[in-house]
Structure formats: C-alpha cells, structure tokens
Amino acid sequence: MPRKSEIIQMDIQREFCATMQELREIWDEIGIPDEQIETRGKTVMLHIRNLFQEMVSEEHNLKTNMLEKIERFQAEVEELTEKMHLPAYEMPECLNIMQREKEIRTQANRLNKLKRERMCTLASLQSVEQELCDQLCATPCYIPSGSIPSEEQLEQLVEHIETLKTEKSRRKEVFKNKKSEIVCLYDELELKPETSFAQDLVMEELDSFCLSTGKMDELEDLRRELALRKSQAQLAVETLWAKISALWERLETPAHECEEARSRCVGIKPVVLAQLQKIHKKLEAEKLVQLKHLTEKSRSEIAVLWDKCFYSAEQRQRFTQAADENYTVELLDQHEEELVKMHAYYEEHQDLFTNVNKWQQLFRRMLELEARAHDVNRFSNRGGNLLQEERERKRIHKQLPKIEEELFNAIDEWEAKRGSPFLVEGIRFSDYVHSQWEACERRKENEKMLRQEKKQQELQSEMTYGSTPKTPTKRRFIGTTTLLKT
Known part of the structure; x- marks a missing residue:
C-alpha cells in the first residue's frame, strides 16, 4: 500500500500533466509561437x-x-524535575519529531501545572504557618525563597x-487556666495588677494575647509570685490564728467571743490580716495582766504532760523555770515553749506512752491482787469476790x-530508728520493767520474812503463855433461835 506522500506526489503529477495539457490546448488555439510557449513554459x-x-x-x-x-x-x-525533586523524565523511543514535540510539551505542561499547584499550596500553608508563628513567636519551617517545594x-x-496548632491549643488551655488562677489570686489577696504585663493579662482577651514562650514564662512567673504571696499570707493568717487560739485558751475567753471573731475574720485578705493582728495585740495585752495565772496554768499542764510522758524527777528539774516565782513575759514564754515541746513529744509517741501506762495499770493491779491474796482477813468475804479476784489475777499474769x-x-x-533510748522515769524501759519486777520480788521476800517472824513470835508466845482460841465464841441475839455465821 503506497504511503500518503506517494499518493500526494501522484496527484500533483496528474494535476500538473492535466494543467499542462490544458495550457497547450489554449496556446494552440491562440496560435502562440513555440518561442513564446517556451517562455511561458519557463514562467x-x-x-x-x-x-x-x-x-x-x-x-x-x-x-x-x-x-x-x-x-x-x-x-x-x-x-x-530537578527543582521539584522528581525522577528524571525519559522520553519514549521510536518517536518522530512531531510526536516527540507533543510528548515533551505535554510533560512540560503537566510539570508546570504541578509547579503552580505546589506553589499555591505552599503559599496557603505558609500563610497559615506564619500566622501561627506570629502568635507563638515560633520559627517557620525553612523552605528556600523562590524554590519549588x-x-x-x-x-x-x-x-x-499541626504541631503549631497543637501547641497553640495547649498554650491557650494553659493560659486560660493560669489566667483564671491569677485573677482569683488577685481577688483573694485583694491586690491590683502592678506591671503592664499583669494589666494586659487581666484586660485583654485570649485571642489577642501573644502566646510566645517568653509570655508563657512571664505568665508562670506571675502565677508563682502570687501563689507565693498567697502562701505567705496563709502562713501569716494561720500563725496568727494559732497564737490567738492559744491565747483564748490561756485567757479562758468566752466561746461566743471566739466564734464571733472566727465568723468575722474569714480569708487571707489584708483587711483580715489587719483584724487578726489587732485581736492578737489585744490578747497579748490581756496576757500581760494575767502573767502569774497563765504561768501557773502552763506549769500545771506541763506537769500533767510530764506524768503522761513518765518523766523522772531529774528530767523535770532540768526545766528550772518551773520553780521561778518572778513572773515575767519571758518566764511565761519559756513555759509556753516547754508546753509546746512536751505536747509535740507526747503526740509523737502517744501510742507508746498509752501502752506503757496500760502495762503500769496491769502491774499495779497485779500487786494489789497479790496483796489481797496474802491478807489474813480475805476469808471474811462471804461473796464471790475471792473467785473473781483469782480469775483476774490469772488473766493479768497472762496479759x-x-x-x-x-x-x-x-x-x-523506735530506738534503732532514732539512735537514742526511750526513757520511762528517767531510765530505759527495759531497765524500768526489770526494776519493777525486782521490787515486786523484794516485797514478796520481805512479806514472807515478816510472816515467818510473826509466826515465830506467836509460837514463842504459845510456849510461854499457852495456846489461845483463834475463833471467837459464838453468841446468840436475844429473841432469836438462829445462829449467825462467821
């Protein structure tokens, strides 16, 4: 099958031949000489x-x-391809010029379209990123200017x-919570913002506030400062309340006055602190008037705690101020310090002291029951007390x-943990227990010796004077026929 170009060539030849034939006929009809025909043919x-x-x-x-x-x-x-970091383009083989032009043009158009899309996407993303970076004072993601991403x-x-959005959300939440806390702290402390930052913080809305790292640090610093001032105010108020309560107790202030002051002085605001300072000052003045009474009251309470803590006479004598009769503020303070120390010591070891006291009570009860067991008059009891006492004595011996x-x-x-001995009556508890048992044994030995001596004396008396009846003669009451049991 002939190619298109060959067919065109044949058509041109045929058209040329037909045209020349027609020209020849015209020239012949006209009668144009051959010389002119040659000229015309050349034309x-x-x-x-x-x-x-x-x-x-x-x-x-x-x-x-x-x-x-x-x-x-x-x-x-x-x-x-290079700028967009794409794989190198390879044109298909066996293409003619027109096909190659179309192929490469199509590829160029596709890449240009992709470039426009990427640049458009880049511009849109960078706009969002820049806004977030401005709000957070963050550094944008680096992409060389003018390059295709x-x-x-x-x-x-x-x-x-996405990271910036997450961080912004986190900072907004932190900002909201801390701002709320700061506003509450200002209210609790009855303070007003002093710095321009604090004023802007209280007045500005969240969306207009810069959430940079520096601003967030300032926010935290302000919160910490106010929290510290709150803690200091709380400590001051608590300290005053503790002093006032102690003075109320010392001065035996009526309960209704205490309740009225408590209901009136609520919170940690400066006005409350001032009221408490005024109350404390007034109570301190009253305390000066009652120095002797308060000092002696403290002494009584200290003595009670000494007893509860099983202090020995030597330990008690170390507090020499207990015998001082020169009543001064300094002496009262010393007594109150000793009272606080003894309260703390007792509270810290209350369980041990309670159990030691329990042991003492049982030990004393045991001694009492044993003394009754050796009482010669115990059989005069006609009730069931003897049996009950014997059971109790056995129970105590087990406990x-x-x-x-x-x-x-x-x-x-306790001693291993603190590296010091636990004292009862001035000696270690183990020594104290051993001394009590030894004293008990000595008493028993002494009582035994006394009974033996008494018995020896009775035998000596009988040998000298003769035996005497140990049971009194029974008598009848007038008007009754019933014998009384002895």
Missing part, C-alpha cells in the same frame, strides 16, 4: 519551482521550530502546622508478758 516552471521551494522552506522552518521547541521543553522539563517539604510543612513483749519490740524499733 510556469519558475512559479512551480518557487512554490515548491517556498513550501519546502516552510516545512524546514516547521521542523526547525519543532526541534527548538523540543529542546526548550526538554530543558524546562529537566529544570522542573518537594512533596516531602510540603508534608513537613503540614506536620509543622503482762504479752504486753511487755509488744512494748519491747516497739521500743527496740
């Missing part, structure tokens, strides 16, 4: 040659233009924006060793 040939040359020239130009376009598009594609760079930018062991273990642990 026709010249026109045809010029036309063909012009057409060939145009096609050459077309080819040249297409090759130039291919070269230009190829350079553009390579540049865009890669997909990875756009993804990094999106991730950076005492258990309580002693528990106390020894607890006190050993």
Whole structure:
C-alpha cells in the first residue's frame, strides 16, 4: 500500500500533466509561437519551482521550530524535575519529531501545572504557618525563597502546622487556666495588677494575647509570685490564728467571743490580716495582766504532760523555770515553749506512752491482787469476790508478758530508728520493767520474812503463855433461835 506522500506526489503529477495539457490546448488555439510557449513554459516552471521551494522552506522552518521547541521543553522539563525533586523524565523511543514535540510539551505542561499547584499550596500553608508563628513567636519551617517545594517539604510543612496548632491549643488551655488562677489570686489577696504585663493579662482577651514562650514564662512567673504571696499570707493568717487560739485558751475567753471573731475574720485578705493582728495585740495585752495565772496554768499542764510522758524527777528539774516565782513575759514564754515541746513529744509517741501506762495499770493491779491474796482477813468475804479476784489475777499474769513483749519490740524499733533510748522515769524501759519486777520480788521476800517472824513470835508466845482460841465464841441475839455465821 503506497504511503500518503506517494499518493500526494501522484496527484500533483496528474494535476500538473492535466494543467499542462490544458495550457497547450489554449496556446494552440491562440496560435502562440513555440518561442513564446517556451517562455511561458519557463514562467510556469519558475512559479512551480518557487512554490515548491517556498513550501519546502516552510516545512524546514516547521521542523526547525519543532526541534527548538523540543529542546526548550526538554530543558524546562529537566529544570522542573530537578527543582521539584522528581525522577528524571525519559522520553519514549521510536518517536518522530512531531510526536516527540507533543510528548515533551505535554510533560512540560503537566510539570508546570504541578509547579503552580505546589506553589499555591505552599503559599496557603505558609500563610497559615506564619500566622501561627506570629502568635507563638515560633520559627517557620525553612523552605528556600523562590524554590519549588518537594512533596516531602510540603508534608513537613503540614506536620509543622499541626504541631503549631497543637501547641497553640495547649498554650491557650494553659493560659486560660493560669489566667483564671491569677485573677482569683488577685481577688483573694485583694491586690491590683502592678506591671503592664499583669494589666494586659487581666484586660485583654485570649485571642489577642501573644502566646510566645517568653509570655508563657512571664505568665508562670506571675502565677508563682502570687501563689507565693498567697502562701505567705496563709502562713501569716494561720500563725496568727494559732497564737490567738492559744491565747483564748490561756485567757479562758468566752466561746461566743471566739466564734464571733472566727465568723468575722474569714480569708487571707489584708483587711483580715489587719483584724487578726489587732485581736492578737489585744490578747497579748490581756496576757500581760494575767502573767502569774497563765504561768501557773502552763506549769500545771506541763506537769500533767510530764506524768503522761513518765518523766523522772531529774528530767523535770532540768526545766528550772518551773520553780521561778518572778513572773515575767519571758518566764511565761519559756513555759509556753516547754508546753509546746512536751505536747509535740507526747503526740509523737502517744501510742507508746498509752501502752506503757496500760502495762503500769496491769502491774499495779497485779500487786494489789497479790496483796489481797496474802491478807489474813480475805476469808471474811462471804461473796464471790475471792473467785473473781483469782480469775483476774490469772488473766493479768497472762496479759503482762504479752504486753511487755509488744512494748519491747516497739521500743527496740523506735530506738534503732532514732539512735537514742526511750526513757520511762528517767531510765530505759527495759531497765524500768526489770526494776519493777525486782521490787515486786523484794516485797514478796520481805512479806514472807515478816510472816515467818510473826509466826515465830506467836509460837514463842504459845510456849510461854499457852495456846489461845483463834475463833471467837459464838453468841446468840436475844429473841432469836438462829445462829449467825462467821
């Protein structure tokens, strides 16, 4: 099958032959001589040659233009591919010039479209990023100016924006909470913002406030400062209340006056602090008037705590102020300090003291029951007390060793932890217990010796004077026939 160009060539030849035939016929009819026909034929040939040359020239130009376009598009594609970090483009083989031009042009158009899309996306993302960075005083994600971003760079930018949004949300929440806390602290402390930052913080809305790291640090510093001032105010108020309560107790202030002051002085505001200072000053003045009474009252309370803590006489004598009769403010302060110290000591070891006291009570009860058991008059009891006392004595004999062991273990642990002995009546508890048992044994030995001496004396008396009846003679009451039991 002939090619299109061959068919066109045949058509041109046929058209040329037909045209020349028609010209010849016209020339013959006209009678144009051969010389003119030759001239006219050369003219026709010249026109045809010029036309063909012009057409060939145009096609050459077309080819040249297409090759130039291919070269230009190829350079553009390579540049865009490199700038957008895309794989190198490879044109399919076996393509003619027109196909190559179309292929490379299409590729260039596609890359230019992708470039525009990326640049548009970049501009949009950078606008959002810049706004967030301005609000947070953060550094934008670096992308060289004028460059075409890669997909990875756009993804990094999106991730950076999400990170900024998350951080903004977090800071907004922190800001909201801390601002609320700061406003409450200003109200609690009855203070007004002093710095320009604090004033802006209280007055400005959240959306207009800069959430930079520096501002957030200032926010936290302000919160800490106010929280510290609140703590100091609370401590001052609590200290005053403690002093006032102690003075109320010392001065035996009526309960209704105390309740009235408590209901009136609520909070930590400066006005409350001033009221408490006024109350404390008044009570201190009253205390000066009652120095002797308050000092002696403190002495009584100290003595009670000494007893509860099993202080020995030597330990009590160390507080020499207890015997001072020169009643002064300094002496009262010393007594109150000793009272606070003894209260703290007792509260810290209350469980041990309670158990020691329990041991003492049981030990004394045991001694009492044993003394009754050796009483010669115990059989005059006609009730069931003897049996009850015997049961109680046996129960105590079982309980005492258990309580002693528990106390020894607890006190050993206490001493190991503190590196100092636990004293009862001025000596270690173990020594105290041993001394009590030894004293008990000595009493028993003494009582035994006394009974033996008494018995010896009675035997000596009987040998000297004769035996005497030990049971009194029974008598009858007048008017009754019943004997009374003895």
